[in-house]
Amino acid sequence: MESLPTLVGQSLSAHYDRVRRKVRGLVEPLSDEQLWRRPFAFGNSVGHLLLHLTGNLNYYVGAQIAGSGYVRDRPREFADPSRRPKGEVLQDFDRAVDMVLATLAAQSENDWRAPYSGVGAEDVADRLAMFLRCAAHADHHAGQMIYLCKQVTLGGHLMASSPQANFGLAQIGQIAVPVADVARAIAFYRDVLGMRFLFQAPPGLGFFDCAGVRLMLDAPAKAQAKHCSSVIYYKVPDLQAAFDTLTARGVAFETQPHLIARMPDHELWMAFFRDPDENLLALMSEVRA
Numbered sequence: 191m192e193s194l195p196t197l198v199g200q201s202l203s204a205h206y207d208r209v210r211r212k213v214r215g216l217v218e219p220l221s222d223e224q225l226w227r228r229p230f231a232f233g234n235s236v237g238h239l240l241l242h243l244t245g246n247l248n249y250y251v252g253a254q255i256a257g258s259g260y261v262r263d264r265p266r267e268f269a270d271p272s273r274r275p276k277g278e279v280l281q282d283f284d285r286a287v288d289m290v291l292a293t294l295a296a297q298s299e300n301d302w303r304a305p306y307s308g309v310g311a312e313d314v315a316d317r318l319a320m321f322l323r324c325a326a327h328a329d330h331h332a333g334q335m336i337y338l339c340k341q342v343t344l345g346g347h348l349m350a351s352s353p354q355a356n357f358g359l360a361q362i363g364q365i366a367v368p369v370a371d372v373a374r375a376i377a378f379y380r381d382v383l384g385m386r387f388l389f390q391a392p393p394g395l396g397f398f399d400c401a402g403v404r405l406m407l408d409a410p411a412k413a414q415a416k417h418c419s420s421v422i423y424y425k426v427p428d429l430q431a432a433f434d435t436l437t438a439r440g441v442a443f444e445t446q447p448h449l450i451a452r453m454p455d456h457e458l459w460m461a462f463f464r465d466p467d468e469n470l471l472a473l474m475s476e477v478r479a
Contacts, residue, residue, distance in 0.1 A: 195299040202321050203294050209328045210287045213240065216332070216339045217280060226273045229341035233439030234268060236338050239331050240279055242267040247286040250324050254308045255317055256293045268440075294321065310468070330442065337438045357435045363425025363474045364404040372396050372409040379407065421470045429459050429475035436463070436473075447473075 192200070217225065217236060225237040234242075245267045252258035302318040314320050369375035376396040380387045385405070388397040394409030408421075426432040429447045437443060447461040457477045464470055 193299070195297070195302055198302065198318065199294045199297055202325060203291050205325050206287055206290050206294075206328070209325070209332055210284065212332050213243070213283065213335065214280065216335050217276065220276065220339065220342065222273070222276050224342040225276050225279070227342050229338060230439040233441075234334075234338070236335050236342065237273070237276075237279060238268050238270065239335055239338070239440060240283055241270055243328055243331055244279075244283045244286045246327055247290055247324060250308055250311065250320055251290050251293055252286070254306065254311075255320070256289060256296075258289065290321075290324070327442075334438065334440055338440075357432065359424040359426070359432075359473075361425045362403050362422060363476075364406055364423035366406045366408045366421040366423070368420070369407045369409050372407055375407045375409075379405070419469055421472060423460070423472045423474045426473050426475050429461060429473055429477075432473050432475075433461050447475075450474075 217240065220236065225240075226235045228235045242264075245262050245264060248258065248260040249262040253260040253262070297317065302316065304317050306314050306317050306320045308314070308320070311320060311323070314323060367375075372390070372394045376387065376390065379385045379396075379398055386399045388399055388404070390396050396407040398405040398407075404423075433443065433447050441463050443461055443463045445460075445462050447459055450458045450460050452458075453476075455478065459475045459477055460472050462470060462472045
């Protein structure tokens with residue numbers, strides 16, 4: 191009977207190989223032109239998602255566990271203009287998966303518990319957790335590829351009348367500004383700048399109105415992250431529809447749409463994601479009762 195660590199390694203290896211077969215099955219029928227075509231103006235091509243999957247595995251497993259020395263350029267994964275032949279890109283992806291399978295096979299029982307560190311994975315405690323996260327990440331983007339492949343093989347672009355084709359973020363509902371001292375910041379924005387103060391809320395938030403755009407002063411965010419940028423919240427009428435459309439365009443959300451707060455006359459729902467430079471962004475929707 192197999193030990194649990196051995197079973198975990200074998201199961202993860204089977205999962206990664208299954209994802210490889212799924213991706214290959216999607217990509218191989220495409221022409222080089224279809225591989226790099228972006229069916230949505232602000233989304234990814236299948237080729238760029240493939241570069242992203244390859245880079246993700248080479249960094250989080252190759253560099254940080256196997257010690258390959260791989261140096262990642264994450265923004266280039268989404269913007270590489272070289273339009274390399276499909277066979278080369280698939281070959282690089284195969285090498286990355288082969289490296290993951292070899293690394294999985296080399297893990298001892300103690301290796302699974304070994305501490306893990308990596309840029310963008312500060313909340314990952316050990317190697318097992320990172321292998322699991324990379325597997326989920328690969329599944330997520332393989333699912334996006336299914337949708338993109340359908341678009342590029344059905345003529346390239348959605349009909350102009352399609353709600354998805356016409357969708358675009360257009361209204362900012364809230365901007366979060368990290369502050370060290372919320373009381374001091376409220377006094378500055380209210381008494382010095384003369385902005386209309388709305389209310390203060392625990393555990394250290396202050397809200398202002400700026401011609402219909404809500405400004406949120408956020409002390410907890412400043413305390414949790416040494417280098418913290420402002421967060422832009424885009425207001426949408428239908429959060430789930432916006433989430434589904436942007437996911438299909440290649441956006442990798444950090445959270446599913448979820449309830450943030452129940453107000454007297456509405457519920458506040460949000461979903462968070464990042465741009466290619468790792469700036470945090472959000473969709474928000476005020477759902478009336």
